[in-house]
Amino acid sequence: MRRRPTAFIIVATALLLGLAGWLLAPAAQAAAGDGSPSDPNIxxxxxxxxxxxxxxxxxxxxxxxxxxxxxxxxxxxxxxxxxxxxxxxxxxxxxxxxxxxxxxxxxxxxxxxxxxxxxxxxxxxxxxxxxxxxxxxxxxxxxxxxAAPRPAKLIEFIGDSITVGTTSSKNALTAYGWLTGERLGAAHTQIAEGGACLVSAADGCTGMADRFLRNNTAAGSPLWDFTRYQADAVVINLGTNDVGHGVSSTTFQSVYTQLLRDIRGKYPRAAILALQTFTKRYAAQTQAAVQAVTAAGDRNTYFVATDGWLPADGLSDSVHPNDVGHAAIATRLTPIITEKTGTTTTPSATPSAPGGSACAVTYTRTSDWGTGAQFDVTIRNTSAAAVDGWTLTWTLPGTQRIGQSWNATTSQSGAGAEAVNVAWNAQIPAAGSTAFGFIADSNLTGAAGFALNGTACTAAA
CATH class of the missing domain: 2.60.120.260 (Galactose-binding domain-like)
Known part of the structure; x- marks a missing residue:
């Protein structure tokens, strides 16, 4: 029998091993700045x-x-x-x-x-x-x-279609969780699914007590890797749907108690806020679950009564808040999270006016429901120097009041309004722009007297 040359065997083996090593080697880390999904700047x-x-x-x-x-x-x-x-x-x-x-x-x-x-x-x-x-x-x-500045805090919201933002104008982006996170200048996420229950029901209702532990809403999906982030606060709004799926009060209270324990196990330092559902379903059982974990030594879990949070015009149907309702919820919830976590909406940077500063402001009513409206404000830095921290002041028309805002911290004294940057949009480069929005209790658009860090701006209606 003819023997193969030893040299050929060695070369072939080396080639095969080299190919195997190439196939099994881990993918190279993306270079920072390349825009790929593994770019660490994203x-x-x-x-x-x-x-x-x-x-x-x-x-x-x-x-x-x-x-x-x-x-x-x-x-x-x-x-x-x-x-x-x-x-x-x-x-x-x-x-x-x-x-x-x-x-x-x-x-x-x-x-x-x-x-x-x-x-x-x-x-x-x-x-x-x-x-x-x-x-x-x-x-x-x-x-x-x-790399964009990363918010210091992260708020997680667990719920059903209300937390998803179903029936609001932009779904998740106009839901109370997103609005609250933006108002606080915090990172945020909504762990929610329309129609979900707290308890996994026999008729197929998705149980968020289980899905909280997973990376998606499918039954048996992989467990979530909680080392990827740590929440500073967790807001739970569950129980609206369970009553329609045969979940008993006893089962609901037991599962809610275990969910609170699971959350605490994953987020040892988080403030946990268990909201009374806006329909008041299972309110007593939710409160009892909170009492069970606090009696066991958890001093950072709270039951939050929500009576009066939704205004008369705040629902799009009998259950789901509209934009007005979500904004009202965010207005009530924001100071509670601030109190429980120490989160502040005060910017860390001290606003400073650029040399020879100049600015232009576009003030637009983007949504109108008669008794109120949404306004978007764009600030353009028309100077040759960057702005490092900004405060915009202006005069509101009539008796208009600001109820809720995003991408800025707003305040009001009489007709005088003020918006201050949040952490991630403090800088406006030369010839650059930034924007924020708010909801007011009237649809008047006659604002005037815009000034950026004390320098008057050109305004366009």
């Missing part, structure tokens, strides 16, 4: 599934990604069609429907400089409206991502 807030590192996907409502970037343009790479919201430089969220492939987010080129981007996929009752798979970002040639 912050993923909420429960994102990285089973495929090249295609992370969120499974719960309220997940979003944030990054900074340089250059004048940015595009989003999507696997298949999806509906999404995006915001650049703190501006109003732009809604895109049924987009896929390379999605241009800057149809008009930005001014050269540093910018911020936030992307959130649209949910319907907790299920994403399309293929929520992020494939990365495309930037200008030579441009890079840059």
């Amino acid at each position: 912050a993923f807030h909420g429960r994102w599934d990285f089973a495929d590192p090249a295609a992370p996907v969120p499974h719960f409502a309220g997940a979003y990604l944030v990054t900074g970037f340089t250059g004048t343009r940015v595009a989003l790479r999507q696997r298949s069609a999806i509906d999404l919201y995006y915001s650049i430089d703190g501006g109003a969220d732009v809604y895109l429907q049924n987009v896929s492939g390379t999605v241009n987010l800057t149809p008009t080129a930005l001014r050269a400089g540093n910018h911020t981007l936030r992307v959130s996929y649209r949910v319907v009752a907790g299920s994403y409206h399309g293929d929520a798979v992020f494939r990365g970002l495309t930037l200008d040639s030579g441009a890079t991502t840059i």
Whole structure:
């Protein structure tokens, strides 16, 4: 029998081992700034599934990604069609429907400089409206991502369709959880699904007491890796649906008590707020569950009565809050979280006016329901120097009152209004812009006297 040359065997073996090593070697860490899904400059807030590192996907409502970037343009790479919201430089969220492939987010080129981007996929009752798979970002040639400031606190909201934001104008983005997180300048996520119960019911109702522990709402889905983030506060709003699925009061109280213990086990330092459902279903059992864990030594779990939180015009049906209702809930909830966590809406940076500062303000009524309206405000720095921390002041028309705001901390004294930056949008680059929004109790638009850090601004209605 003919023998193969020893040299050939050695070479072939070496080639095979080399190929095996290449196949089994872990993927190289993405370079910071390349815009890929594993780029460390991209912050993923909420429960994102990285089973495929090249295609992370969120499974719960309220997940979003944030990054900074340089250059004048940015595009989003999507696997298949999806509906999404995006915001650049703190501006109003732009809604895109049924987009896929390379999605241009800057149809008009930005001014050269540093910018911020936030992307959130649209949910319907907790299920994403399309293929929520992020494939990365495309930037200008030579441009890079840059790390955006990370909020100091993270708030997690656990619930059903109310927490998802069902029937509100932008679903998760106009739900009380998102609004509360924005008001606090905190990271936030909504662990919620439309129609969900606290208890996994025999008729198929999704039980959030179990799904809280997992990375998505499917039964038996993988357990969530709680080392990925730690919540500073957890807000629970569950029990509205259980009554329709045959869950007894005894079972509800027992499962709620265990959920509180599970949350404490995963988040040892978090303040846990158990909300009385707005329908008051299982209110006594929710309070009793809180009493059970506090009696066992948990001094950072609280029952929160919600009587009077929803105004008469705050519902879109018999159960679901509309935009007015969600804003009202956020207004009540924000100071409670502030008290329990020490979270503050006061910016850490001291506002300073740039030399030779100049500014322009666009003040737009974007939604109107007769007794109130939503306003979006864009501040443009028209000077040659960056703004590092900002305060915008103006005069409100008539007796208009601000009820709730986002992307800024607002206050009011009589007709005088003030908005102060939150941590992540404190800087406005030269020729750059930022934006915030608020809801007021009237639809009047005759605001006047805008000033940025004490310097008068040109206003456009």
